[in-house]
Amino acid sequence: MRRTDPLLMEVARGDREADKVLRGGRVINVFTRSIDEADVAIVGDRIAGIGRYDGAEIFELDGAFIAPGFIDAHMHVESTMLPPSGFAELALPHGTTAAIFDPHEIANVLGIPGIRLLLQDAADVPLDCFFAASSCVPASPLETSGAVLGVEALKELLNEPDIIALAEMMNYPGVVHGDGEVLQKVAAGLAHGVVDGHCPELTGAPLQAYVAAGISSDHESTRPEEAMEKLAAGLWLYIREGSAARNLEALLPVVSPENAHRICFCTDDRHPADLRDQGHIDHVVRKAIGLGLDPVLAICMASLHPAVHFRLPDHGAIAAGRFANLVVFDDLKEPSPRETWHHGTRVTDWAAPRPGTDWSSARGTVHLPPELNERSFRMEGHSGTARVIGLVTGELVTEDLRREAPVDNGLVIADPDRDLLKIAVIERHGHGGDIGLGLVEGFGLRGGAIASTVGHDAHNLAVVGDNDGDMLIAAKALGEVGGGQCVVAQGEVLAVLPLPIAGLMSDELPERVIEQQRALLAAAASLGCSHGDPFMPLSFLPLSVIPHLKVSDQGIVDVDRFQIVDLLVSD
């Protein structure tokens, strides 16, 4: 919240020297969408004034551009496999100074205590981490999560000062049909702030119903017509460009000076190597400019607009009284931050102090059934037609395929020659140890297994392989390291990326995590995996709210009928 500090006014009016002055820069003005040549005077963590100023420390910018620090309107920090402090290490060099996190993944594993750990880790990070209360934990009754967030839990969260919104209300059918508990969650969110949305392909009257509930944003648009309809209906449009889903190119034609005041950027999910190598919101800004968007407008969408939407008057602009969250860069056509300032301090190369947060209460979250053995992966069955999950390259949606079941000795088995592999999803929260089993086509691996405790949204342990022995070894390997991702071939663990924080994140140095992931992907490729990152589809196969065929710890899920179905289709 904005303060009123007499010292700030003293410096602003010129009666006292500033602490620091960024001199001679070209300041991006997001209010007027123009560029002003001016100094930026800083006192403490705030901007005192824009104009001509003297300061104890002068930073000559020699005509470089200064923009407000970038804001990610919506992301799951767990997707970076790092907690907020680790994320910040990678994001600060890219000019990100604020983000709105939906801590949805850790909430599914650990509930409110998990969210509080992220809040605690974020507290001393030089990047303003705002949180939204995760609205749909679990995402569906067809999977077993580690925790449940009901209406009262959400109310408790929404009372926290750093929790500024109800996070993406993914249960859009529930909203549209006026489900009582869902509407109570929305009402709780509205009582405290903004309620973010998530309504892929929702259109016409159902979209009107979703907006009528009070939900005010969406980041799931993939087509221009969809985005235009949502904007017109009153939803803020977040254009998503992350690692998993990339919608910028498709949606950019929608943006105009007339409607940009309602448009932000977000990444949703961002993998650590992409974050380091390509960037974060700066990458989206550069790409948008490359695709033809006016650079100043792109920066407005990356700064002021999310600050307006989330009612953050201290953020989003270079203006007196706001936090001195700034990005300095040289080329307006391709803004590559050379300096990032947070609360008046240069933090471009910030490194988190170590040891940092005590994560002990988030460790040991992988509780495999004690009796887990090779037989646990057996699927009994005789010849016939099987339901097979068909991967679709680059999408989370799967196909609901029919294939002749590969059967051996009364068991349905994998058939790598036809790229038919077995998949198991093992409940890992100590809530019964159920195992769902099925067949999947499209991974292309042979002679091994891959496994992951990142398995949206309940984050059970998902393992895919062509033989039960390697699948068991993979699952147990993750049990031993407390979660993560691994590759097993012919009885041997080839690579492990440990993610001991809730089975989702690592407290290793970000560089180390990126290296571990690189080795992991190389090992997966050695099995012949046809995907650059097979853990991406693997981690979304348990998500029982994305069409069409999925598998959870409860079994094979026909998402369209929203029920558990048998492996074999009865004739």
Place this chain on the structure above:
Amino acid sequence: MRRTDPLLMEVARGDREADKVLRGGRVINVFTRSIDEADVAIVGDRIAGIGRYDGAEIFELDGAFIAPGFIDAHMHVESTMLPPSGFAELALPHGTTAAIFDPHEIANVLGIPGIRLLLQDAADVPLDCFFAASSCVPASPLETSGAVLGVEALKELLNEPDIIALAEMMNYPGVVHGDGEVLQKVAAGLAHGVVDGHCPELTGAPLQAYVAAGISSDHESTRPEEAMEKLAAGLWLYIREGSAARNLEALLPVVSPENAHRICFCTDDRHPADLRDQGHIDHVVRKAIGLGLDPVLAICMASLHPAVHFRLPDHGAIAAGRFANLVVFDDLKEPSPRETWHHGTRVTDWAAPRPGTDWSSARGTVHLPPELNERSFRMEGHSGTARVIGLVTGELVTEDLRREAPVDNGLVIADPDRDLLKIAVIERHGHGGDIGLGLVEGFGLRGGAIASTVGHDAHNLAVVGDNDGDMLIAAKALGEVGGGQCVVAQGEVLAVLPLPIAGLMSDELPERVIEQQRALLAAAASLGCSHGDPFMPLSFLPLSVIPHLKVSDQGIVDVDRFQIVDLLVSD
């Protein structure tokens, strides 16, 4: 605050008939700044959806335009001489469905109880009346007000649900120089919402200091350069076009599609006859369009933009879930509302129920000194040079003139041949009955006096005349009716406009008040007044914070030196 109502969703998604449907209109979309052909479905007080809908009642629009109801971002409702209910009677036919009132005038007379009376009167009016807590009561220590609002009083007010902002912080020197109490008031406002500004001609470093305090708007710009600098500094620009001050034509060149998202309209002060005959915000919209502004952009500035600034998510747009506050008109080039809808009901011709609010506690606020007589107006003095207040046509600023004092028998007297009249400001709140006396040039009246208990901002009784007898009669006439405005000639009261509510407003029918005011102005004209409305300058002559020479109950005020000065200039 936005509700979540299952019924609304049922209608929105098409499973239930709407209560009312406005069919076949052209809907102004303020998000995308475009026009969509669609039905607007209403349930209760809300919009259920935009699209194709059926309803129990169908209102065929046959291609008429529908815009969101207009919002006045800043006005003093007392300037209409009517309480909120009376104001609404005149404003609703003009499409106003919400206004942010600064109840500054009644606050100076009656303090918090006065504000509460306005809140009470506004509560059942079919026009959403939001209030801002008046930040500067009194406006200056050089005048005696009826009440004082300190920091604690403002905090109390800001806790009221309908009080959504701290009203215009007029003490901009206090802000810029970091005055402790002033900053405490700003801080109290920021803790609850928006802090509106008022900083005429503030520029450069002092403007940066004003913004640094957290103040986020200004409505005092008169020049394009001034408006551009304030926008760039981060202040929302309210373009004011009222009865007293009219800045639209000067400021319109500033507006562009790039910066309009930060611009609103306001009237500040609006006289009842102007309100009825010319209009309210609709008048500003029409005038802006006539001056070349895009009609849809003009409507955005009259609806969505103030709703965004004041964080009113139920207002400012035709969108599902928001209040059904609508304006229907036929000509986009000249939007003249033919229907106004408030909370789902057509209220174009609404009349306040009578009797309405019980104003008894706001009556009897004119406490003239018991000993008031002709001698009270005497100014002793011998020949010499006198300070004379010089009126400037159409402005609140006055000139600090020097004239040879008209002296008779040891008294400084009026000299109507030189248009030098006497002015007296009589403390009328029962706080001592001080009388300030001076000379004024520019009224042009002869053979009488005019008086008013509307006397910004302390609202003492101001009387101007060429003889003490008529001045006394005028003052006493207002004392008898409990406040108002009157004209006296040669011992006879020619006309009285009674304003018995705090000496500022009338609870008569608006038409009656307009008629009384017409008769009053005709009577003033019969005295030879050279101003169309001499009560306009009269009511601002006591305002000790507007340059250059003024008069309060404390005496003649040299505003530039901010002190009381003598009538006669010592040689």
